[in-house]
Amino acid sequence: MLKKLSYITLFALTLSSCSDTLDDINKNPNATETPLPPYLLTGTLKQGADLYWGSENNFNSSLLFVQHWAKIQYTEPDRFDVSNTSFTSLWNTGYATLITDLNTILNFSDAEANPNYKGIALTLRSWTFLLLTDAYGSIPYKEAGQKVTPAYNTQKEVYTGLLEDLKQAQSLLNTASGTVTGDLVYKGDISKWKKLVNSLRLRIALKISDKEPALAKQAAIDATTDAAGVFSSNNDTFKFTYISSPQQNPASAWFETRDDFRISKTLVDKLTELSDPRLPVYAQLPSDASVGKYVGGGNGLSNSDANSQGFAKTSKPGTYFLTSASPAVIVSYSEVLFNLSEAVARGYIAGDAEQLYNSAITASLNQFGITNTATIAAYLNQASVKYDATNYAKSIGTQKWIAFYGQGLDAFAEWRRLDYPVLTAGPASVLEGKIPSRFFYPGTEQSLNGKSYQAAVSIQGKDLLTTKLWFDAK
Template sequence: MFKNIFTLFIIILAFSLTACKKNLAEINRNPNAVEDPQPDYLLTAAEKLGADAYWGADNNFNSTLLIIQHWAKIQYTEPDRYIFSNSSFTSLWNTAYAQVLTNLNTIIQFPDQKANANYKAVATILRSWTFQLLTDAYGAVPYKESGKIDQTLTPVYDAQKDIYFGLLDELKTAAASLNAAAGSIAGDPLYNGNLSNWKKFANALRLRIALRIADREPQKAQAVIAEVTADPSSLINSTTEAAQLKYDQSPLQNPVAAWFSTRDDYRVGKTIIDRLYALNDPRLPVYADKPTDPSVTKYVGVPSGLTNSDANNLGFAKTSKPGLTFFRSDANPAVIMSYAEVLFDRAEAVARGFINGDANSLYRQAITASFNQYQITDNTVINNYLGQSAVSYDPSNFKKSIGEQKWIALYGQGLEAFAEWRRLDYPQLTSGQAGVLDGKIPVRFIYPGTEQSLNGANYKAAVAAQGTDNLLTKLWFDVN
């Protein structure tokens, strides 16, 4: 599935070192760069880099998983208290723009004889997902002028509304252009060249983004959702069709597993463990391991936002690490979009009156799909869970029902869970105990400091339009 990994990283390095304008590129030509990059190698690199950024430390378990209280820190607790430096949020930005988008844009710009239409459509779908991550996190970001380094070194920041609208159009075009007759694609660890699954992923992304804008632009959201759900088979329809990158070949390794192989500073958050206990949720032993101290017989979560001394006093052996089988072992996949998420999205679309259907049935199917994702398939167990009053769907407050269950189902997917928590306003979380934001919780990433020096005028214009560049400025989609 994966080609020569060393060649892959040479390609990544070459593109990261490429100069920004044609004349500068000629002057600064890297003698070690690949002269003739191939679309399959570029696609492999983009998928792996994107998945690693989504699932790895900086954007996931050292920021968003802490903010939404899936995880907590047992030592070095500053991020759990919302003490972030300006460099804390550079990874998503730098990886996306300098590496992932560079590779994808290169594929899209290849002549047809070098990259067929399917390569370009898949690259466009991945590009749209990457921009969705960027705007979800930061708000306004360079979009329309991004990657046009032969025209400008200082791209304008586009408003979040315009980015979402643009992505909806790009995804529609890309999905429609996928055609087996145009040729096969290689270097695709995400879907192994399955064009049908790529089309389903594109439509599922359109559904996700349409709900992002639903509170601001309900008419646009409804039109898009009616289109992508007209034929439910055009969406992700099983756990086997989920978008996920499998770390199943050496030397590739799940970023969570790689971290825990040398460090031990994260634990499962008390907030989610308490909730799973309250619901008798069978995912508890999946999401967490029992403490290694044999005297502790229950799962023990760490409260969010403790000081270093308070966290350390809880004891490393007396608190629960994330579950080994599905999260801390080498071959576990980076889940980008699950079948459960798609079902929750369809349930919400019905609840909002955008499409016809049975919201309660879709909601129950979504929970079941989340269970099945972790190989929980016993119908008695599932039905007992769904039969609880605390789990039952509440049509008078669909945001609460869907928001709380989606928060549980998105465990481990920090960036997406962070976006959905802000959008749905559930579960209603309390700030970390020793948080430094006066009882508030961050609602965005701050821009990298380099933007102020390298793209200062456009950075200032974006901040003036969007609001102060701090952790508490709500983004356009975050209405309440």
């Protein structure tokens, strides 16, 4: 009996030893079993910048819709000949990567992540939801990350919810609440994050201004009277700065192997008309030196008509945007000044709308390296540039469209909201002369979350590119 017990004990010890050994073997020495806030923050900033500036959501869709870029071959996206598989990355990466990782930070204990990490995470999550609702309309918001088949919230519910989320983020952010590492944008400067929060609150205030003017006014007041302030210089601009390959700007990576985009003729013609000093920054001269001037590509052309414009006779986007270290600007000082100007024009806050408008244009010019005071003054003094108080939407909308060059998702959102400049669909486009008003929902939503999808569509309208969203429906 004693001998039998000894064998049992030895066998048990052997199993225990094998189990421990297998556990050790199955550990990834290069991975952390507990995700740390700095790594999650770094990853979110990089992946968010790639998502915002990458091909699917930017230069192969929204930059075409607003006629900043045009396709010179493979013109289907420029003709809006796309399907519900064309806009999946914003949705999939937004939810499965960005929001999931940011929720992980928010769910950490205070010992694992101090309040500043959580305030930053809530700010970035709000920005992600804002991109999603601006593009698609109704989206999973309150139940996102909580249920396998989350219900959709209306765009109004999302915007108003985000105002509350950003208010909470502002209360979490405090210079006395601990240091932050892994922040590749603001290097842990909490005062700049607090300015970003207020700048996003101001952006949302204007998003809801045509539908909920009383709430919009209060949100604008709250954002601009908060002690932290909004952006006050180009140094506050929220941007991700890339380095060399493979951590390079997505447009730079694209043009290393492909040549299917040109700057849009619509934009080149407008910049030429205005003698805009940003034209040499936004565009390159055609490689055929005999052309001798900037030539944009037409939008919405057939493949044959687009090709016939001549690869060597049309202008590629400027080298400023196609170098490895080109920054991904996400929220600019110029945008904030335009938003302040509009808030004054709408009577939400006190100030000088014209002066803020001029400052916004100046900030954009400075952002792109144009600092000569005489050049700036000459541009601002043109009759076609001067602020028109009788039609602030035209003045702000047109100049904001120019300043947003390269920021397709936000240029698309603001063009729909302000309705300027007036754009015309290309001759071979397939939407009966219309330009898209939204992105399609991914096809997987119909198969994997069909009940919620159908409920959302029944309220918002058919899942079409031409269905106007709540903030855009005049």
